[in-house]
Amino acid sequence: MSGRGELFLGDLVRAMAELKPADLATAAAVAALLGQGHRTHTVLSQGHAVRAVVGGAGRPRAARLEGAPGGRRRSTPAPPPRAITAERGPRAERPEPSEPEEEGPGRDGAERAVLLAHRPVDFSLTAIGGPAPPPATEANGANGPEPGPGLPERRTAAVPLTHEPPWKKDWARGIMFAAVATPVESREVDQRALLRGVAGRQALRAVPRRRRLSTRRGVQLLLDHGPGMAPFRDDGLWLRDLVGSIAGRDRIEVLRFRGAPGRGVVRQDPLTIDPYRPPPPGTPVILFSDLGRMRPPFAGQGVAGPQEWRAFVHAVAHSGCPVVCLTPYESGDYPAALRKRVAFVPLDRRVSLRHAQRATARVRGWLERP
Numbered sequence: 629m630s631g632r633g634e635l636f637l638g639d640l641v642r643a644m645a646e647l648k649p650a651d652l653a654t655a656a657a658v659a660a661l662l663g664q665g666h667r668t669h670t671v672l673s674q675g676h677a678v679r680a681v682v683g684g685a686g687r688p689r690a691a692r693l694e695g696a697p698g699g700r701r702r703s704t705p706a707p708p709p710r711a712i713t714a715e716r717g718p719r720a721e722r723p724e725p726s727e728p729e730e731e732g733p734g735r736d737g738a739e740r741a742v743l744l745a746h747r748p749v750d751f752s753l754t755a756i757g758g759p760a761p762p763p764a765t766e767a768n769g770a771n772g773p774e775p776g777p778g779l780p781e782r783r784t785a786a787v788p789l790t791h792e793p794p795w796k797k798d799w800a801r802g803i804m805f806a807a808v809a810t811p812v813e814s815r816e817v818d819q820r821a822l823l824r825g826v827a828g829r830q831a832l833r834a835v836p837r838r839r840r841l842s843t844r845r846g847v848q849l850l851l852d853h854g855p856g857m858a859p860f861r862d863d864g865l866w867l868r869d870l871v872g873s874i875a876g877r878d879r880i881e882v883l884r885f886r887g888a889p890g891r892g893v894v895r896q897d898p899l900t901i902d903p904y905r906p907p908p909p910g911t912p913v914i915l916f917s918d919l920g921r922m923r924p925p926f927a928g929q930g931v932a933g934p935q936e937w938r939a940f941v942h943a944v945a946h947s948g949c950p951v952v953c954l955t956p957y958e959s960g961d962y963p964a965a966l967r968k969r970v971a972f973v974p975l976d977r978r979v980s981l982r983h984a985q986r987a988t989a990r991v992r993g994w995l996e997r998p
Contacts, residue, residue, distance in 0.1 A: 640664045791862045794956075794975035801874060804867075806984040807952045807973060808875050808912050809841035811992065846879035847871060848907045848949075850893070852917035854886045855924045856931060860956055863975060864916050867954060871914065881907065888920075888932035890940045909948030915970075916954050921961060938965055945969050950991045959987075969994065 640662055649655040795803055814837055821836035849871055851864050872880050883893040883904070892901035907913065920932045944951050952971045959972035971987035973979060 635663050637664070791866060793866060794863055794977065795979060796977055799979075799981050800870060802981040803973065803979065803984040804870050804874050805841070805843070806981065806988050807914060807954070807971070808847045808871060809843050809988075810845050810910055810912060810950070811839040812842045812844060813837040814840045843875040843879070845911050846881070846907070847875045847912050847914055848881045848883065849914045850889055850916065851882065851884045852886075852915070853884050854917075854931060855927055856918050856920070856922035857916070860916075860975070863956075867916055887930055888936050888940055890936065890943075891932075906944050906947040906949055911949050913944050913949050913951050914954065915951060918955050918957060919953065919962060919966065921955070921957050934963060934966075938963075941966060941969050945995065948995065950988065950995055952988060952991070 640659055643658055643662060644655060647658060649658060793800055816838040818836040818838045822832070825832050825836070849868060851868070857864070868880075868882060883889065883895060884898075885891065885893045885904075889904040893904050894900065895902060919937045920934065923931050941951055950971065951969060952973060954973050954975060956975045958974055958976075959967055962970075962972065969991065971984075971991040973984050973987060
């Protein structure tokens with residue numbers, strides 16, 4: 629018996645070689661116990677009994693028949709090897725054996741060879757694919773032709789592609805916090821500012837407080853759905869979830885636009901275009917756009933030009949809102965007039981937390997100037 633616990637044709641041959649059954653009925657019983665009863669069919673007449681089926685160490689040899697006339701032994705050559713197919717096909721019809729011709733007297737009488745190797749191979753060695761699908765019928769809505777018998781069905785599993793964040797995993801939340809946070813007064817007294825005012829003999833109308841970064845003012849997120857940002861749609865969805873997890877989903881306003889926000893924005897209904905309105909003063913405006921840097925062929929007026937973007941940034945900055953642009957390009961690719969009023973944070977894994985903090989602090993300082 630094989631070590632895997634399964635029974636094959638070789639196990640039946642070894643059992644016959646070791647047990648050496650005296651007749652065909654005993655051999656059939658042994659084969660039935662091994663689960664190979666369908667392989668042993670009576671090929672001889674009922675009047676002849678088989679004294680030995682196989683002999684030796686698992687090697688088939690000639691068997692002597694009781695009640696048969698004398699004759700010398702007859703050896704049957706081994707059949708040529710057959711190609712084993714992977715799929716089990718219909719069982720081949722085995723022709724009825726004919727009585728062998730007598731070749732002359734022998735010392736033990738006429739003998740006939742019973743070789744298990746003569747039986748056709750009708751089992752599968754390897755299972756290809758999974759279980760066979762149900763046949764196509766009109767009930768399950770399948771109208772195509774059924775696959776031919778014996779042909780394995782090719783099955784391919786669709787593997788979904790995972791999104792790779794544009795920033796490093798350990799720095800993503802810090803970079804986004806630097807983009808959406810604004811300085812607010814805390815409850816701690818700014819002792820340095822207080823000492824400077826007292827030393828300079830200045831009239832203190834209020835106790836100076838220390839300032840800290842907070843997201844209490846919320847954020848306005850503008851997503852560019854133009855043709856230039858089509859390859860970065862997954863990044864936009866990832867950034868939207870990241871902003872919501874940092875600033876709070878109830879404090880984020882998500883707007884979509886094409887070309888430029890000044891042409892109109894979409895809030896909920898994609899068929900309704902509303903005019904753009906800046907958020908309250910101090911609320912950061914996060915732009916996910918290339919600001920017209922990429923102009924696909926035949927885009928025409930669908931891509932806003934530099935003049936239109938400068939006008940939009942000037943209107944937002946005039947309302948007291950810092951502008952942060954998350955773009956797939958470097959900040960040096962944009963005009964100096966935009967770099968002065970917009971904090972550019974590239975969607976690049978080389979961007980560090982310090983770079984985002986410096987860029988946003990520079991824009992906030994420019995807005996606080998008198």
